[in-house]
Amino acid sequence: MIVKNKTISKGFLIAGLMNISVLIFSRFFNNPVINEFDQDVMSNFGLLMIIIWGFAYISVAKTYNHVKWLVLVFAIEKLIYGIIWTKWILNNSVSYVFEKDTMAGIFYSIYGINDWTFFIFFLLVFFQLNSSKTIKIS
Template sequence: MATDYLKVVFYLAALFNSGVILVSRGFSEKLGEVDPLFSSDGCKCIVLWGMAYASIANRYDVVPLASLVFALEKFFYAKHWIVWTKENDVNALIRKDPLTGLFFSAYGAGDAAFGIFFAYVALRFRQNMFNSIAYKIKSS
């Protein structure tokens, strides 16, 4: 049986988002002090997005619009990261708090990569964007 690599990447994206639990030290306000986007509530929402990725890992081919939404969400975070890194001294943050600094130096690159992946999945299965599942079941 062949490995479904797209499914694996959906789970990796969920794991990537779940990593914010460790980096935020259990949803503390540590990251939010550096950037309000990553407040305790913001980090909880990031984990919820990860759960959404995992929830369609077995059915991504029939819900490409969800992948499109995921791509837009990831590109939002990547753009925010680019702007944030231009306005802040990441090296000083790394010296002050290595874990937080490493997070802020890298999260956007990961989000951009997953954004490209989700956009690819949406395009790859675009023929299913506006098909109803009921129609597919009737025609089977």
């Protein structure tokens, strides 16, 4: 299956915007409930780094085909966050987070699904780039 360049570029933009949406859920870093439930990964610094990753995805949306190994790095990063979320979901109560704050509850409910989805996306893009028979020179 070959995905069109335009579709892949949109995928990178959407991945970036999803990461940047952390600003909404964290109320611009003013929602202490998100920090409370995962102080290591979801500290304000951790949330800022999620936003930075989002800008990185957007920055290569039109030129991803020139940075196939970076696309693999993106996949690995999403895999790590997906695993962390899965472990968190198995050991914590999302309903308890919802009781404390709805936005934090929504965040903890969906962030891992987002990470697993874009892990698959970035991995598929990497495989598509890796299987390309043509060598592109810029």
